[in-house]
Amino acid sequence: MDDDGAPFWAYAARGELRVQACADCGELRFPPRPCCPHCHAFGSEWRRMSGRGAVWSYVVPHPPLLPAYAAQAPYNAVVVELADAPRIRLVGNVVAAADARLDSVDAGRLRIGAGVRAVFAELPDGTTVPRWQLERP
Structure with missing residues (x-):
């Protein structure tokens, strides 16, 4: 488990399926990573699915x-x-x-x-x- 993916596992432990999203452009991304492949911003949030x-x-x-x-x-x-x-x-x-x-x-x-x-x-x-x-x- 790496730092980028750690929130995925923490939410799973709570019974929640969440996916990382760019805090700037809103694009969802998986696997989790530090930089948005669409707009190259570094901010992220986790959206519940x-x-x-x-x-x-x-x-x-x-x-x-x-x-x-x-x-x-x-x-x-x-x-x-x-x-x-x-x-x-x-x-x-x-x-x-x-x-x-x-x-x-x-x-x-x-x-x-x-x-x-x-x-x-x-x-x-x-x-x-x-x-x-x-x-x-």
């Missing part, structure tokens, strides 16, 4: 991408396009509930464009991460 989005892409890795997830394979890894900011896409997993295992949703239920909403899960190291639930379970 609705937490709604759509599956933009997904993959079901066989074998798992990371050895620590082997017991939960097969699981999904998704790219979600935010409804409030269509140019912003976040990576995560679609799960049945915030604290559910990564394999809790059958991959056959995933579709490009499927509506999802953010939920937040605390990992064993104390980091809270956004995950996604299907809007139509």
Whole structure:
């Protein structure tokens, strides 16, 4: 975690999905960075998002991408396009509930464009991460 991204994780720990915005031109940007790529200003603020989005892409890795997830394979890894900011896409997993295992949703239920909403899960190291639930379970 770096200084630019630290607020993202602090808001996630509070159950809020926020995206960095330029304090001068208002453009949203992700990943967080110190300078606006549009107007080159250095001021920023964090805007709350609705937490709604759509599956933009997904993959079901066989074998798992990371050895620590082997017991939960097969699981999904998704790219979600935010409804409030269509140019912003976040990576995560679609799960049945915030604290559910990564394999809790059958991959056959995933579709490009499927509506999802953010939920937040605390990992064993104390980091809270956004995950996604299907809007139509």
